[in-house]
Every structure is written in C-alpha cells, then in structure tokens.
Amino acid sequence: KGTAVMNNCYLDNNDPYHEICLRVIRDMTTYGVCVLDNFLGRDKGLLVRNEVLEMYRSGIFTAGQLVSDPGGTGAQSIRSDRITWMTGREPHCHNIGTLINQVDSIVIRANKMPDNGRMGDYIINTRTKAMVACYPGSGSNYVKHVDNPNKDGRCITAIYYLNLDWDVRRCGGLLRVFPEGTDKVANIEPIFDRMLFFWSDRRNPHEVQPAFDTRYAITLWYFDAQEREEAIRLYQTRGSQPSSSK
Ligand SMILES: COc1ccc2cc(-c3cnc(C(=O)NCC(=O)O)c(O)c3)ccc2c1
Numbered sequence: 001k002g003t004a005v006m007n008n009c010y011l012d013n014n015d016p017y018h019e020i021c022l023r024v025i026r027d028m029t030t031y032g033v034c035v036l037d038n039f040l041g042r043d044k045g046l047l048v049r050n051e052v053l054e055m056y057r058s059g060i061f062t063a064g065q066l067v068s069d070p071g072g073t074g075a076q077s078i079r080s081d082r083i084t085w086m087t088g089r090e091p092h093c094h095n096i097g098t099l100i101n102q103v104d105s106i107v108i109r110a111n112k113m114p115d116n117g118r119m120g121d122y123i124i125n126t127r128t129k130a131m132v133a134c135y136p137g138s139g140s141n142y143v144k145h146v147d148n149p150n151k152d153g154r155c156i157t158a159i160y161y162l163n164l165d166w167d168v169r170r171c172g173g174l175l176r177v178f179p180e181g182t183d184k185v186a187n188i189e190p191i192f193d194r195m196l197f198f199w200s201d202r203r204n205p206h207e208v209q210p211a212f213d214t215r216y217a218i219t220l221w222y223f224d225a226q227e228r229e230e231a232i233r234l235y236q237t238r239g240s241q242p243s244s245s246k
C-alpha cells in the first residue's frame with residue numbers, strides 16, 4: 001500500500017525528531033495536550049535556564065497585566081507574571097535560540113507528516129516570538145483562561161519549563177488544564193526540562209495556580225496560516241488589536 005512506501009521513506013532513523021513527532025501527533029490527536037520530559041537533557045536544559053536567569057537579573061522583564069475586577073474594590077491581578085519577548089537571536093541567548101529551533105522543527109515536521117491526525121487540521125508556517133515568563137512567587141498566578149478564545153490565529157501553545165527541583169506541594173505553580181468535553185483535568189507540574197504542547201483555542205481552558213517560588217517558562221504560539229490571515233484582515237478593517245504579540 002502507499003503508506004508502506006511512505007513509512008519507509010519516513011523511517012529514517014537518523015531523523016531524531018521522527019519518534020518525537022509521532023508522539024506529539026498521537027497525544028495532540030488523542031488528548032489535545034502533549035507532555036515531553038527530558039526534552040533537551042540536563043546539560044542543555046541548564047544552559048537555557050542560566051540564560052533566562054541572567055536575563056531576569058538584567059531586569060528586562062516587564063510586569064504582567066493588572067486588570068481591576070469589574071465589580072470589586074481594588075485591582076485584582078488577572079496574571080502576575082513578568083514577561084519579555086525574544087527572537088532567540090539576541091546576544092548571550094544562543095541556547096534559548098537552539099531550543100526555539102528544535103521546537104520549530106518538531107511542530108513543522110509533525111504538521112507535514114502523513115497521517116498526522118489533528119496536527120493536519122492546520123497549515124503552520126509562522127509563530128509568535130518566544131515569550132519568556134517568570135511568575136515571581138508570593139502567590140503570583142494566572143486565572144483560568146483560554147489563550148486564543150477569538151480566532152487570533154494561534155493554534156498550538158508550546159511551553160518549555162525551567163524550574164529545578166520544583167515541588168508543587170511546596171512551590172504551587174501547577175498548570176491545570178480543563179480539556180473541553182470532559183470532567184477530567186490535566187495537572188501539569190512546571191518541572192525542569194519539560195516540554196508541553198496544547199491546542200490554544202477553547203478546547204483547553206487552563207490556569208496557573210499561585211506560585212510560591214520563582215517559576216520560569218518559555219512559550220511559543222504557532223499560527224494556523226488561514227486563521228491568522230483572516231485575523232489580520234479583520235484587524236485591518238475593524239482596528240481591533242490582535243491579542244497575541246508578534
Ligand atoms: C498583549 O500582550 C500580552 C503579553 C503577554 C501575554 C501573556 C499571556 C499568557 C498566557 N498564558 C499563560 C499560561 O497559561 N501559562 C501557563 C504556564 O506558565 O504554565 C501565560 O503565562 C501568559 C497571555 C496574553 C498576553 C498578552
């Protein structure tokens with residue numbers, strides 16, 4: 001059968017991403033969420049972590065968004081993370097750049113593979129810059145939300161966690177995903193060298209529970225070409241601000 005030939009040409013064991021792509025395809029199709037542990041390995045993970053810590057020390061992170069609660073008294077923080085956007089080509093960020101390239105390779109290859117299930121629902125050829133985020137502890141959190149509730153073009157959220165020896169019982173900061181259409185929740189600990197993918201739209205409401213230690217993550221959002229083009233077209237006509245930063 002055709003697929004036999006296809007499998008042979010894809011069964012190139014020199015392609016380190018092949019097995020990972022099959023795993024991402026299977027989990028995204030089955031659960032809409034995919035967790036890969038020991039993504040870079042300890043040494044490379046530590047190099048990325050050190051670059052992020054150095055950036056944080058340099059003070060280039062900005063405060064998260066504070067929105068006063070409509071009916072309440074003071075400003076209730078919707079999210080209290082500190083963020084900065086980066087290309088990965090900045091000076092002294094070589095290892096962050098390498099991480100970004102590896103995540104790109106996995107997403108783009110999985111999107112192109114034959115029989116790739118729901119990964120085939122999209123045409124993925126662009127993404128946002130990388131958002132480096134730090135929840136500074138002391139109860140900083142992010143209330144339950146959907147990353148892309150209104151078709152701004154983002155289809156996959158990819159998060160890489162950098163938190164050594166993170167113990168949720170002591171540090172909190174659990175990411176809880178509430179997949180649509182089931183009562184089951186996914187409790188994802190933001191542990192060191194963990195890579196996470198999930199659909200960015202209403203299928204995956206999620207929250208970051210209060211963190212009591214500094215909690216670092218690098219997030220990439222991948223665009224579906226058609227939805228993004230439509231969102232930009234609407235943006236030009238309606239003048240509404242697309243929610244994600246480029
Ligand atoms: C228009 O400017 C901006 C700038 C930054 C923005 C950041 C987020 C965001 C969304 N989700 C999460 C999250 O779910 N993290 C899960 C985890 O860390 O485990 C997060 O940390 C941050 C959303 C909208 C933004 C708009």
Ligand SMILES: [Mn+2]
Binds near residue numbers: 145146147206
């Ligand atoms: Mn989110």
